Amino acid sequence: MRRTGGVTAVAASLALLATGCLGSKSSDNNANRNADAKDVTLSIAANAAPGGKNAQEADWVNNWVIPRFTAAEKAKGVTAHVTFQPSGVGDEDYKSKLALDLRSQSGADVISLDGIWVGEFADAGYIKPLEEVAGARVNDWDGWPQIPSSVQQLMSYNGKRYGIPAGTDGRVLFFNKRLFAQAGLPVSWQPHSWADIIAAGQKLKALPGVTPIQLNAGTAMGEATSMQGVLPLLVGTGRQIYSDGRWQGNSAAVRDVLDFYRQVYGSGLGDKTLQQEAKGRDKSFALFAKNKIGILLESDYFWRGVVEPKQGINPMPDRDQNVGYALIPAKAPGTGINGQDYVSMSGGGGRVVNPNSKYPQQAWDLLTFMNSAEAVKAFLNGNAKITQRTDVNGEVLKNDPMLTFVATRVLPFTAFRPALAAYPQVSQALQQATLDVVTGKSPADAAAAYGTAVAKAVGGAGNVSSG
């Protein structure tokens, strides 16, 4: 009896202890802590790994940033020990890892994250405005004037800068010119409506062993389904996923998008199974590189990170000759947002300073070091990418026609996702709706289920537009 009483007492006191322990503590760390340290330990985290995912970034950090930064600090009389924490996983897994790291007040000092996570991470108190983390001097950094304000928005939330963006991207339709030639399609293809895409798909279907269209769908692909599937189509119907304080619910626009999915996956133009496989997106890249996919909607990352002849994940030695790219058409000419004929979506990531960093001043120095013109050029290493810095872009983009195409033709009319904490759940509902269509539900039923899910995710039907 007495023992039971004791156990109950222990349990009760533990419960009391537990109460109020949840949630992040408001640690008011002084931005100048350890500013004069002579022996500094810093770490950099990114979803990149040497010889694996985003190897170019990993190699840059290991072989350029770390030695140069250490040398620069040494010149100032500071011994810096900088390490790189690699990851090579799916974006969702990387995000979970970061959230858990930051939640437990640990994690690397300089962290790469996707711009779309900034809102939720800031709301959770995991990241803080740069001014709070490293003091007012962050506003004096000479790099800011080089970064266009639209790009700065990628790493901002509620009007405050949370990090330095690392460039942006744009989405286009990639197509395999070799397959197009075999199917009797023009190698300088540019569709002007969704119907044109379907028509090209029908011709490609005649080729044996070729999947005509890869349009990301389903929950296994995660955010890739939203960014390289639903959202570019949605803006082609003239609607944004979020506008005027309301999210798209079971609307005509969403039903149109889902009906396009039905046209692709209901008539054998797309590979239903691939959308459901755990590594479906990686496989779609491999298949494209093996000339087995005709049309693929992807960002310029595909061009410079996947089929890139030397360093890509699935290199295509004949990329420059055989991979074509075209603007994504609106549903019909003029039906896109702002009455556009062509549409796109853009995103991008950046780097933040961990608010729990032991050396916030030095971490900020490291962050600006990584974003100097010299560092950004070293990162490119002769390759091209739409970087955050206009001075660098001016030099490097002229070497790559595809990225020039994105920078000059796509970025002027592209759209961005809303940086709101509810977005990931809306996005997941969109992914589920596409999966429903791929697995045989009617677009109307899938849209209805989506409408219910969205209303639940964003706090009631009042925040949803079904018109």
Add this chain to the structure above:
Amino acid sequence: MASQPPRAGPPPVPPGTVPPEAVPPGAGAGTEAEAAPDVAGLGRLRAVAFLTPALVLIAVFLLFPAVWTLYIGSTNYQLTGAAARSPKVVWLANYREALTDPLFHNALWLTILFVFGSAVLGQNALGFTLAWGLRRSVGWVRRLVEALVLLAWVLPGSVVAFLWIALLDREEGTLNALLHTPGTAWLVTHPMACIVVFNIWRGTAFSMLLYGAALAGVPPSHLETARLAGASGWATLRDVVFPHIRGHMLTNTLLITLWTFNDFTPYLLTAGGPDHRSETLPVYVYNTAISISGGRMGYGAAVSVLVLLVNLVLALFYLRLLRSRGGAVSGGVR
């Protein structure tokens, strides 16, 4: 089994099962254990001192997480977003949501299928068959088979998952090459069957070892008698072997049921997909609490509590069965 003394487990010892020799003369059989005189001669203080480390460990590693989970389960706590900074107590809303969520029902049903198919039937039957079949085989055959089966058990889960993904791959999988079924994505078309077969393969070693040991305890004279009486193989099993190892069967089934119920390895094969078709409860908890649906920790914790309750019910059910066999059980594995 009658040759072994009945073994009472560690506390709590239910009244009535106190071994007779532990009851001092004069004390009634139904008396509370505390009323017994200090047989060990330790004194209360020293007895408490001996117990304290164990109790502290239990409190820190078992009790505290359980209480903590209960607490989180009553909040709307999330991994990211505003609810991560200042979670609100929502009492039973998470439980209500779980009990009405079709995906939770789906996960519960799939878990039952998974446990029943892969553990209760699969591992049990295959483990026993192997143990029975190997009983009289030549030493090296026996050792070889045992080593292979054990290998499936001792390899790390991530390695094994990688091997199975390679085996079942759609384009270059070994299974498709063997069956001449090119282009079949087994993990997409038959996700549940895949993880059931996978878990049978992975977990049979334990049942095989346990039954191997149990069968060694069946008196050869009984088997010999059955043989002389002309009993068929099945009759021998039914009337001689099974009654002898019934306790082992229950213990084994209890353990593999609980393990399989909480097994997370299927996630490495299918991640619960496609479209939740292999989302067992542990995977469901991971997917809702940590992974894709925005890190709903509060909801995930509530589901974890429900999983814990199901586990408790299962454990109680088996323990009841064991106890109804009286003191004649010699499971001995805890």
